[in-house]
Amino acid sequence: MEIIGKLLKKGIRLRESLEQDYSFPADLQKMELRKLLIQARGTEFGQAYHFNELLTSFKHKHSDHFYDEFKRNIPVHNYSSMYANWWHKLMQGKPDVCWPGKVKYFALSSGTSESASKHIPVTKDMIKSIQRTSIRQILTLSKYNVSDEVFSAGILMLGGSTQLQRNGSYFEGDLSGITAGQIPFWFQHFYKPGKRIAKTRDWNEKIEEITLKAKDWDIGIISGVPAWLQILMERIIDHYKVKTIHDIWPNLTIFVHGGVSMDPYRKSFEKLLAKPLIYMETYLASEGFFGFQYIPFSKSMRLVLNNGIFYEFIPFNETNFTAEGEMVDNPQTYKIDEVEEGKEYALLISTNSGSWRYLIGDTIKFVSKDDCEIMITGRTKHFLSLCGEHLSMDNMNKAVELVSDELNIRVKEFTVTGEKYGSLFAHRWYIGIEDETDPKLFKEKLDARLKEINDDYKVERTAALKEIFVELIPSQLFYKWMKAQGKEGGQNKFPRVLKKEKLESWKAFLVEENVELKGG
Template sequence: MALFDIKLPETIRARLGLPQNDFKRQQERVLRKLLHKARFTEFGQQYRFDEIGLQENCVKLFQQKVPLFNYNKIYDAWWHRSLQGYPDVCWPGRIKYYALSSGTSEAASKYIPITNDLLKGNRVVMIRQILSLRNYNDIPVRSIGKGWLMLGGSTALQKGGGYYAGDLSGITAKKVPFWFQPFYKPGKKIARQRNWNRKLREIVKKAPEWDIGFIVGVPAWIQMCMEMIIEEYNLKTIHDIWPNLAFYVHGGVSFQPYKKSFEKLLAKPLTYIETYLASEGFFAYQDRPNSKGMRLVTNEHIFHEFIPFDDKNFDANGDPVENPQVLTVAEVEEHKDYVLVISTSAGAWRYIVGDTIRFTDKQRCEIVITGRTKHYLSLVGEHLSVENMNKAIELASSDMNISIPEFAVVGEPYQNLFAHHWYVACDDAVNAETLRFKIDDYLKQLNDDYATERGHALKEVFLDVLPEKTFIQFMRSLGKIGGQHKFPRVLKGKMLEDWKTFLANEMIPAKR
């Protein structure tokens, strides 16, 4: 059964026209649709959506009249009422589902509203991405109609006062459309499993019964799953049990640090397809081979804005200044970092996601994720991004022929000045001092500000090499084990305190 041959409902088929390149007009149309749908909500009434949506310059009026929100601000002012069961607060009707998200920096869970309108939009984007496989030359056609192993959160959601909460992947899997169910693995029974280790064991047990063509999930957990299957059945590679495995759909973190150890588990290359799917919505997807970026979704259910990520618009803590500059998709420039702001069909209005992105091809509206506002290190003006860190790790590990699947960096005081402290996961034999020197040297080449400050206030770089299991055990100690959770690349605040306490209690031996 070929996936491309599925007969989709007419309502979905009508919405699957190929994206056109008038992104400005598409986004204006999306905004008008959102304003019209939400005009009778409490939020829409306060900010006069009915009037804004009728004006020719509705985008500018929307930006002038509606303030920017971070999570705490919009939750305290609006979303808490939805959580208490009030209807028509920021989006029509009652909110029945919430995605629990703590990101990689905050300890407390966030309740992100999930509506049927948002899920429908996400599904349309997913179908577009599937159809874009036709853009790939020499794709293994026989793999397209095979099973999709989607490794995510449990579909057994927590019940609240009139709502359900859990991982977005669990909510999405719970509402898998009927036409996709024949392809979906691990199936509803295993997907309900709350215990992550038990879920993995059940997947391993079922693995020989499945013919998998696609795997979907966060790299660290997908890799762990494949390693368990290979060990259980005494295989050389995962292709010994799934010969038709040809595609890996990933997102959430950079895949590059995992690639070397990941590919040791394969007998033949996979086609890697990157996605940008967050709790707040499906923002972008890779729709052509060898592209440097992902196509931003501009014509469906999300209106995007962009704040330049620079010292004029953000303070040293990564928080926006009052009245920052905010641009539309028509006003951005290539090769500059922006913080993403979204308005969605779930009642997130001018919501600052916290991710930083960069346009690699404005004509195609293609972007890459460069990091998070809270995950930059700029103690003394070094402006070190997660993108810089990932690249330095990639280059250093390639030079030394080692695998570094996880790492984290801490900024700390040192001799009245400052230092960076790296914690690196590596199970290969490695000279920690050589690795430290290479990472530091590559960062100087990648980032002029870093190179300057290494001669001044950023006096030292420390590096500890730890077993990969240390990072997994730490996440398990926080209850953050599973398909949605990623190890933070920059440790600050409560997460840093927990990390130091964990290392001290575990007395982890490190190579330095």
């Protein structure tokens, strides 16, 4: 870390970062798409969709002609269509299907949707892209007033096991496990928990081993999903009988997080600290590293435009998606210079892992179009709109955060479901909490906050959305259910909205646990 610290103090910037700072976003993306098409033109996918002919459209005098041809020739895909038509061949060991060469690694998705875990191809080129974007993020620390001690300390990355599962011709596991197993040699000196512990597959065993080693480490940066890092820090604090995590790691300064909004976790998380941390949000999914917090202390992230990914944006509305969040055939799509600030879009990607016009399931909005600053607002299927209330994950996270602050309580997890209520509808909230509070008061304040945040919700609460129910349950139940689903630790997150099979599984689990629901 000393080398990194010296680079940061000098304000070193990578060429790619400078290129993005001083280029028109559409130009960078056009160049990136052309590179992708050139590299994949000899693959089965490239030949089936005539990439060589597509590439001639980049010479056209009208600057948007290339995108019109790209949209006209290549269909939009979801996971089911991409897997059924193309990716299943990769898992049989076939080379040159959607990207040159064989695919050695597949990332298992976190499984927060209604389906089982998906197998997302991870090529060597994608691993290199993730590493380059990670370095770009590290170098943004030059914008913060960080002490020298942080850069001589280690970084704890709490992710999936690097001991991947071999499955015939390929390996599968969490993306965090795949990338941690491929870290550059210069990074290994300060990487924790180290290769041996990182291989551990059993989550509780990994937590125990890290806890026993914690006192021997000097940690300056932690990275991972908030819920699992909080569990780890609570275990360490309890084991060593100290007040805060800073009694063990005095130089802990930075928390790099992603996957879910930090807002609902912040209050309970900060009770474990002796001093505030710098929070740096990342947009790292199983399909690639899309962006990171570029401006200090902002709530937005900058999309990375020149590192193996071409983005498209589908307006997230009734024209392009069904009430269940399913994408319609031939949706409207826009490139980066055609979007509008403040509007919600579902994200399509084409990448150097062989994803082509692929719907990843996230929804975002642009905070700044010129600087490509975005916020993640939710998932295409993780929203509630039983009767037009259009309640997004962003709405839910904000409302829970506000109520937690107002009542001075810690909410560790939550989820919400929709249900019939007579001839109309209701929402049922499950709130993971350890503090004592009045359920009726929580319900009233949550309802009031949602009405303030979302006008559609406010209207429907006077019409078809006749009631909301709030169930206050121990937060440990959320993690126990995750374990039963085989989704403990790593990059796994509890779904903010439960539907279909997962809702039935959750209800059955609560019955087995003899949980008495009091919300009505």
